[in-house]
Amino acid sequence: MNHSVSHTKINTLSNVHSIDRNDFIIRNCEKLFNIGDRLSGIYRINSGSVKLYRSNEAGQEQILGFYTAGDIFGLDALSDGKSQSSATILETSNISLIPFNTLLKRENSGDYKIFMQQVGINHNRDIDHTMMLLHCSAGRRLAWFFIKFSDNLSKRGYRADEFTLPMTRKDIALYLGVAAETLSRVFARFCAKGFIRIIGHQRSIKILEIDVLRNMINRDD
Amino acid sequence: MNHSVSHTKINTLSNVHSIDRNDFIIRNCEKLFNIGDRLSGIYRINSGSVKLYRSNEAGQEQILGFYTAGDIFGLDALSDGKSQSSATILETSNISLIPFNTLLKRENSGDYKIFMQQVGINHNRDIDHTMMLLHCSAGRRLAWFFIKFSDNLSKRGYRADEFTLPMTRKDIALYLGVAAETLSRVFARFCAKGFIRIIGHQRSIKILEIDVLRNMINRDD
DNA sequence: CGCAAAATTGAGAGTACTCAAGCTTTGTGG
DNA sequence: CCACAAAGCTTGAGTACTCTCAATTTTGCG
Incomplete structure (x- = not known):
């Protein structure tokens, strides 16, 4: 090997x-x-x-x-x-x-x-990933990311509304095809609007408005 | 069936x-x-x-x-x-x-x-497709598209520098994740700079500067 | 020839990017 | 346990690219 x-x-x-x-x-x-x-x-x-x-x-x-x-x-x-x-x-x-x-x-x-x-x-x-990159704003991309992450946890029997991300902000940004600064701003916006809350430190997330995020993927905010 | x-x-x-x-x-x-x-x-x-x-x-x-x-x-x-x-x-x-x-x-x-x-x-x-969508400008996306199309023809024994696209501009735009208008402008720019020429009608393309296009994929113009 | 679809062009608006600075967290070593 | 350094993250300002809307031109087909 x-x-x-x-x-x-x-x-x-x-x-x-x-x-x-x-x-x-x-x-x-x-x-x-x-x-x-x-x-x-x-x-x-x-x-x-x-x-x-x-x-x-x-x-x-x-x-x-x-x-x-x-x-x-x-x-x-x-x-x-x-x-x-x-x-x-x-x-x-x-x-x-x-x-x-x-x-x-x-x-x-x-x-x-x-x-x-x-x-x-x-x-x-x-394909899902590519679809997001094709036509969606930074906000919709992050919403999609959270939903996918949350759904994946839920499918495996874990808590879907509170989790710790294993990757850095920079990694998420590179995955979603946006600049790290842009991602940071979207995070801040989501917090300000009460969609999510950052618990303790940066990688611990609590989702407060999962339905809002889910709708955001398809409809523009 | x-x-x-x-x-x-x-x-x-x-x-x-x-x-x-x-x-x-x-x-x-x-x-x-x-x-x-x-x-x-x-x-x-x-x-x-x-x-x-x-x-x-x-x-x-x-x-x-x-x-x-x-x-x-x-x-x-x-x-x-x-x-x-x-x-x-x-x-x-x-x-x-x-x-x-x-x-x-x-x-x-x-x-x-x-x-x-x-x-x-x-x-x-x-993956190649996704990579283009992640971080590249409309110009680089179109250059990549031409190179991929040309290389594919060449691999199958056809002429690589002159071909007819089977898809519409709109289709290309949707594939590359840009607006049709943006794509049209990039087409016009490539023609003006002498990278390509549109022969007869819209879908017939002659590539004049394939190396320029090839370099454009990686380096910014 | 005439219509519908496709493609182009223009103008203005908005989003995201870049560069730069400052702040926070993490990890290491004294 | 603290201090420092490095990495990670955030925030600000200005710019640039792309998008949207709208109008026009060109092409394809009956």
């Missing part, structure tokens, strides 16, 4: 898939792989979160997606084995590597089907 | 894949499927071109991608069988439908591998 980081290999029984895989834990802020790295498989997150991004020649990141428990990533490498993006861990995470040849083996059609579904889910999420 | 259009089924020998499929020809501007349609498989373009899009509640289209010969589309439906987007033919096209259960059958691992690669290629292309 050619990861840029050291990782602790652990022996754990697969709780979701029965297919072969390697599990490991990665600490905060470590890099999982870089653009151009040859990946030996698809990654699956069991816990924690990851950001996927590219850097342009100016050295600035452009964030393509945030991934959390249950998500797979590394599809970039399906076409020719080499990743078109970099992956960095946002918080201590447990991640599995599912080797390509396991995917290509066909003993296990149930897993295969699940994998294909997950590919479809990823694809749809990317 | 639940297409919104009538299509002529033809008996043709598959020239690329050996897996089961249904081939048909669709005329200009016909709709292949709508958001919410249950798709029975993945589509593959043998000739012609297709646009994939969603409509928002205001009735405006947001174009997610243009597809040409060799491309597959319809991955939207992998997650739950229902498409998250609509597909419309831009010019008379020959298209194959590869049923899901053919994909799930495993007699033919060669085809399967090709399919997975194609999934990866689509994914990378979507």
Whole structure:
């Protein structure tokens, strides 16, 4: 395996898939792989979160997606084995590597089907992301971001109205395609209007008016 | 099959894949499927071109991608069988439908591998699209569009410096996430600067300064 | 030839960007 | 435990780009 980081290999029984895989834990802020790295498989997150991004020649990141428990990533490498993006861990995470040849083996059609579904889910999420970038104001983008984050928590059985973001403001800005300053201003506006409240410190958010945010995604404010 | 259009089924020998499929020809501007349609498989373009899009509640289209010969589309439906987007033919096209259960059958691992690669290629292309939308000016977006279009022609053995676009200006604008008027102005600017020339009528383009356009994608003009 | 759709052009308004400075939080070491 | 440095975040001012609305021209098709 050619990861840029050291990782602790652990022996754990697969709780979701029965297919072969390697599990490991990665600490905060470590890099999982870089653009151009040859990946030996698809990654699956069991816990924690990851950001996927590219850097342009100016050295600035452009964030393509945030991934959390249950998500797979590394599809970039399906076409020719080499990743078109970099992956960095946002918080201590447990991640599995599912080797390509396991995917290509066909003993296990149930897993295969699940994998294909997950590919479809990823694809749809990317489309959602693109749609936001196509025509929406900074306010609608942030509203969309909160709703998606909240819905994702809710789907996994966590509190949907109060949470801690695993990423920085800058990361969110790069993901939503706005300047960090603009994002900061929208945060301030949302607080002033009482849509959200920032608890304690910057990354802890309480959503006060989730319906307002949900409507904002489609209709202009 | 639940297409919104009538299509002529033809008996043709598959020239690329050996897996089961249904081939048909669709005329200009016909709709292949709508958001919410249950798709029975993945589509593959043998000739012609297709646009994939969603409509928002205001009735405006947001174009997610243009597809040409060799491309597959319809991955939207992998997650739950229902498409998250609509597909419309831009010019008379020959298209194959590869049923899901053919994909799930495993007699033919060669085809399967090709399919997975194609999934990866689509994914990378979507990422490219997203990257452009994240941080680039209208000028850079159009330069990128021309380069991608030209490179695609060149890869398939066609002339790369002179071509006819199968889509309208409005379609390009919706794909690049700019207003149609803005796009028109950028077109005019590119012509004035001698980067491109519009031959005969609007959709026939000759690229005069492909290197300038190529550089423009990364560096600001 | 005439109509409808597509494309262009102009003017004005608004949103987001950039640059710059100041403030807050986090982490490290004494 | 405190102090300092670095990173993260916020706020302000001015600019630039793109959008919207509206009118006109061009193209495509019956």
